[in-house]
Amino acid sequence: MVQTDQPSYKEYAIEEFLVRDEPYYRVVGDELDLFTAAYHQHIPVLLKGPTGCGKTRFVEYMAWKLGRPLSVMKEDGAQELKEGEVRVPLVTIACHEDLTASDLVGRYLLDANGTRWIDGPMTRAVKNGAILYLDEVVEARKDTTVLIHPLTDHRRILPIEKTGSIVEADDRFLLCISYNPGYQSALKDLKHSTRQRFISIEFDYPPRDIEAEIIARESGCTAEIADSLAKLGEKIRNLKEHGLQEGASTRLLIYAGRLISEGIEIRRACQVAIVWTLTDEPELQRSIEEVVSSIFE
């Protein structure tokens, strides 16, 4: 969807794209109501759930739904915005272990005339009343999570130490983070002081019929194949307690569906998109392949 070969950030057609098209999101439970309510009540939201179950898509959808155009920024976000364009309605930051506080808040840069302060993505989101989405927040450095604290309680402020200023968040601003529990690393976990500033919406893979609908819609494969893929997903997730670290995500199932729509033979598509992606263990691979070969003719 994102055209990264564009020469500069400004030329992303992403806003137009979103204005034209509603992001496809299939509501499963009451998550839409919950999020809307939280948004109106200024309560930060924590999205929990396994990989590829639609967390990011949900935020995009909510940004669209709540009536603001969306733009995705890279986390270094240093590029200038076009003159006159001030709104940054959904700022998605993929967190990683070298993400520091000033990457988020902003920094001084030198130019010919001296120094110039550049707002970081978080500051911009706070100023412009955007939804700030920190993806995989546990990956970020611990000091960044502390930045979140004043923003996420009743104060809703972002102190910028460098400029000696405090930014009070726009009324429309909302912080939203995602978190995938079940990581094995012991040293990466969300602190309770951080966690308890959010409401948590749990995501899981949708039920079979809804998932089939999503697969069909997203991959363009036939309803029958989508249904079988959803069935496959369900069966594979049953193996999660038997050596599979993660079940097949909806995203993977969609990939398989897309390959199939492109004319790849079904079993082969499942093998490359699902089986081999999920595990390297031969016995497990073989077992999943047997399930695939039972479901597909």
Next chain:
Amino acid sequence: MSTSPLAGIEVELAKLPPAVLEAYKEAVETIEAAFGEEELVLWAKEGLAIGTQTVRSWESAVEYYRVGPQVSRFLSFPSFMQWARCGTYLAQDSPTLAVAFFKASSSIVPNLRPQYIPRWAGLGRSLYKGTWKSSTLAAKFFEVSPDLVRNLPFWDVEVFASLIEAMSYKSYDVAGECLVLGRDVLPAMGREREAFLSMARALIDGSWREIKTCLELVPRALQQVDENQTGRFLKLGERLAKVGLRDTSRFLADGTLSLSKVPAGSQGYILDLCETLLATSPEAVPPFLKSLSGVLDRITISQLDSWFHRGVDLLKDNPESGIAFFKVESNTSVAMLETLSSSLELDRVKGIIRLYCSALSGSSIDILDTQELVRKNIGWVDEDSAATDGTKVFLPTIVDHYHDKQDNFSWFKVVSTHQVGHLEFGSFLFDFTKPSGLFDDRRFPLEEDVNAGKQAAEEEGFEPTQSLTDIGRFLSLFQDRQLAFDLFTVLEDCRLDYRIKVEYPGIRRAANRVQDEALANRPNIQEMGVQEALVELLIHMSLEQFTELPVPIEYKDAAVVLAQILHELRNAQAEVEDTAEATLRAYEIISRITKENPPEEDWEQEDLEEPGDFSEEEYESLIDQLQAGQDASGESGEGESRESPEPVDYRGDFKPEMVQLLTRLQSDQDQQGEGEPISQEMLEQLLQESSELELDAEQGDINDSMSAFAQNLMKEAGTPPPNSQPGQGYGPLLHDDDQGGELEAREPKTFAYDEWDFRANDYKPRWCIVKEKTVDEGDSTFYNDALKNYLSLSTHIKRQFELIMPESMKKIYRLTDGEDIDLNAALEAWADLRMNVPPDEKIYWHRNRNRRDVAVVFLLDMSASTAEAIDEGRQVVDDRDAPDDPVEYMVWLRRRREGLVRRNYKRIIDLEKESTALLIQALEAIGDTYGIYGFSGYGRENVEFYVIKDIDEGFGDKVKRRIDKVTPLHATRMGAAIRHSITKLEKIDATTKILFLISDGRPQDRGYSREGVEKEYAVHDTHMALIEAKRKDITPFCLTVDKAGHDYLKGMCGDMGYEVLGDIWALPERLPMLYRQLTL
């Protein structure tokens, strides 16, 4: 003058060719120095005697004088003279012999005890038969004997010489060649020499020519055959030779080839087979060995057994065909190999099928072979039929239906899909009260009728029985319970087969094939009574044969309605309740039909592919009609008894009532106090009524086996049998432990801990006593050997751990003081200055401020189960660190081999220990604080907690020696051990604390984990202990080598980290790596 005798001798010597005197002169000084004057004379005289014996004996004398000085250094004078005299005798017979004798002497004397010299000379002499050829042979013997004597014990030389002598009667040339070969080959034979020599001995009479070939072949055999087996192998050759086998060399060659093909561990087994064969028919051994390598290309060692025994049986009946069998020249043999090579053993695909079934059903399914189920004796009796008891799927041990492995696997798949289908599509979830979606519910009115009837009977003293299961309740509605059950089985299987084909189109082809074959094996409908024929008709239709079905003309309408009923179930929406309604209808129809056998002309072929929709009206009118017919004929339905249909083999043994019963028993256990629990009497009653049990025994026996069944069933479900005696079985232990109250830790080094009772949802206060003990010290060799055996791995791990250090050595930026200026920070500070903002003074960077601060406790499972030997199994070969240098490589290879050999006998605990050794080395490399403990124990008042290395103790030889003494002990009460480890870790001040649990199975202890319900207790307690750790900021991690670990670890560890190690051999490598990963 004293020199006169000597001078006289010299004069005599001078008469001989001049070389003699020259040789004498050269030697004389040395000899005199060695022995003295008198002896010198004797020496010289002996030489003269030799030289003057025959015309050519002067040559011997020359040699005699020449070697004298050398020989004199090793012998005392008497021995020396004895030696000389031996030469004299030889020279009498043949100067050539004497020459060879003397020539060899200089090199043989140092290695031969003096008293053997005459025997040695005698050996050579015995080869001399007065002919030219024999003297050459004897001379050759002396020539090679220094080598022989140097490398073999003397008695072996004697045996060999006598062998050569025996051969010389046949051919001097061959004997000579063998002599030389023997010199080269025999020394290398080691302790197998004796076996070989006796084999060769046995060959002399029949086929002496073989000996040479054997000598040539033996070195190869010794290389290829496992050294423990070579003796047996040669012995076998000897026995074969003794019974007159001609081509022993072939036997050796073929045998070596075949044995080299089988893994070293199985060679003994092959030799066992050979010995068996030898007893039956020695002639069959060589063909067997010859074809063995070919045979083993096609089938596995474990399959060999059945092939072999078939051959032996043939051999007993008809030796010739038996031998042809072993030559793989008979059809029987070829066909059998075909079958065996394509057959598939359950063990080989168990893992795959287990995961496959678990995926399909969504619950944890165990795969066991059917024999296991039969052994449990809970109602299933057929070893060939697949079955399920609700949580496990039972499959036959081996499938050999097809001549292709893939096809056989497909068969497994079809069968297990069908069994799992029972679970996935709810055969056992039958709920009597749930309405049917496809039919009107006739069950409920029928039940009322039946009950009304029973009430009427009750007034006459009849007591109604309460059904324990929904299926039982349903089946008890029918007078002919067996018929109802048969129909229910057919219709439910039909529903499942259809549903499976809809849900899993991929399996359709294989399923159709299996169905077609099942159809082909069905009995002929036209030979049956009408009732049986109609049931059989349903079976045919359930196997998807709808055309050309023979139907009795008179009951054509009934057949059509039955087909309609069956077609209703061929619907993806059909549920088990629909099956029940269909059963009810089919029963009503069939039970109203006469049982007699209609004549042949009364049959008609029918197509029932599209019988039309089922309608309740049509059905009712059919029933009325049949009822009228029955009333008219006056038949009461009693008559000759109806037989149940032949089971459809691939569908297995379907016992819904048993499964529902087991489930009910289990849930009774889990929720005690809810409703009346099932007693053994109730169970027996139920079993008596059930149509699922086939008992051939007499009435009295039935009662016995009923109670056995009932007890087994209860055991299976985890209920203690009510009438078991104290001290017998497992019943009392359970209660024993539940009684009593808090325990007191009175002795030093004992600690009391609470235990979590998940049923009460509360802790049992001070429930366990942990006794801390230090492991005895053994030998530090174990530790050192472990490091040596895993040299490459240990270096690898060490390197990996040392790499952590640079990671913590990385630059830390933005410090107030440091090695150098941090450019980014400096620029910012400068920019701040320009902006009149107070700059950040942290503009330096520095290395290594980030100290690792990790404390870890390793908890080793020392339960009895760790004594289990690890099967040799496959093993990942670790070639990563193979050195390039050839010399180093050989060393490396040898080490690795040694490692492999040793591992064959390894137990789980040994691997745990070795892993610990590697881990210690790694931990020492990075300097983490660590403690290593083992735990075991028996009962709650005796949880043993063994200190291998205390957390605040330094590492040293003591610890190394303790590792040696870590041995498997008793049970595993994990909870208490974990709690004690937590106490240990709490005292340590570290930012990261880790508790690392290494186990080989479930937690188990008396009153903690008994099979059945209590496993849950142990798992819950352990889970709670791990949560306690987490609450205290300790990160728990469980590593288990139990393949089935996924089933309970999920529950035990929850969202805490765990790993199941599929391949136990990977433990030494995985453990340190896992730890590293965990703490980065």
